[in-house]
Amino acid sequence: MKILCLGDVVSKLGRETLQKVLPKIRQEKGIDFCICNGENSADGNGIIKQTADQIFNSGADVITGGNHTFRRKEFYEYLEQNKFCLRPANYGEAAPGKGMCIYDMGRVKIAVINLMGVVFSEAIENPFDTLDRCIENAKDENCKLILVDFHAEATAEKKALGYYADGRVSAFFGTHTHTQTNDLQIFEGGTGYITDLGMCGAKHSVLGIKPYLAIEKQKYHLPVRFENAEGECLINGAVFEVDEQTGKCTGTELVNITV
Ligand SMILES: [Fe+2]
Ligand SMILES: [Fe+2]
Structure with missing residues (x-):
């Protein structure tokens, strides 16, 4: 089975380009299942209802999230209702939505787990512990395939959790930095791995933002x-x-x- 995983979809440009090319990519590469990170799609x-719907309509089967998923309060209801739109699992039980879903393809069940890093990030549950629990749940539900989106800043944290998952999950990919890393590989235990998928957003940008605004923010530390x-x-x-x-x-x- 071929699984396509795409990095953070950023704003209108990312959404509209995705809508244009994803059906073609799915067809040309013979993709069976697709995950997109949607935390920056609004x-x-x-992320809001309209942008999540647009990503699903473009051909994503599951949308994962990250630190920006809870930014829009109006989206909380959607997170509660749509079980294929995830937020990181290591936020507390009281947070809206779920951090893991099971997609039944008929011949095989796929578990998708969304986690967030704690290095340079929020003090949420240790992702190693959450991962163990989620894998156990997936096994209890007879999921043959387990896929993990680890939304995190530090490359060392991503690699460490990736190796920790090796042999227990089918694919483990990072998101959040919006910069694609050059380390796509298969670990010894049989887990496909990449530190960061990159993004679906403007090529000449800093994380999708106009470069001069990012420079201004970092040079002067004033609100931009x-x-x-x-x-x-x-x-x-x-x-x-x-x-x-x-x-x-x-x-x-x-x-x-590049489109
Ligand atoms: Fe992002
Ligand atoms: Fe993020």
Whole structure:
């Protein structure tokens, strides 16, 4: 089975480009299942009903999230209602929505787990502990395939949790930095891995924001009203080929398209 995972979809440019190219990518590469990170899909940040719907309608089966998922209060109801739209699982039980879902493909059940890092981030539950619990739940539900989006800042934290998951999950990919890393690989235990998928957003930008505004913010440390960059758009991600019998990753392909 071929699984396509795409990095953070950023604003209108990212959404509209995704809508244009995702059906084509799915068809050309013979994709069976697709996950997109949607935490920055709303204009001005966060995620709202309209942008989540647009990502699903473009061809995503599951939307994962991160530190910006809870930015828009009006989205909490959607998080509670749509079990395929996730937020990180290591937020407390009281937080809206769920951090894991099970997608039944008929011939095989897929568990998707969303986690967030705690290095340079919020003091939420240790992701190692949450991962153990989620994998146990997935096994109890007879999920042959387990996929993890680890939304985190520090590369060392991502690698460490990736190795910790090796042999227990089919694919483990990072999001959040919006910058694609050059380390797509299959670990010895059979887990497909990449530190960061990158983003679906403006190529000439700082995380999707106009560069001069990011420079101003970092040079003067004064409040800046961010605006999304336009122009060419990156579609960044990875394809993991997974054996449905063993749950092991057997092949990988980087996705780095400029539209
Ligand atoms: Fe993001
Ligand atoms: Fe993020």
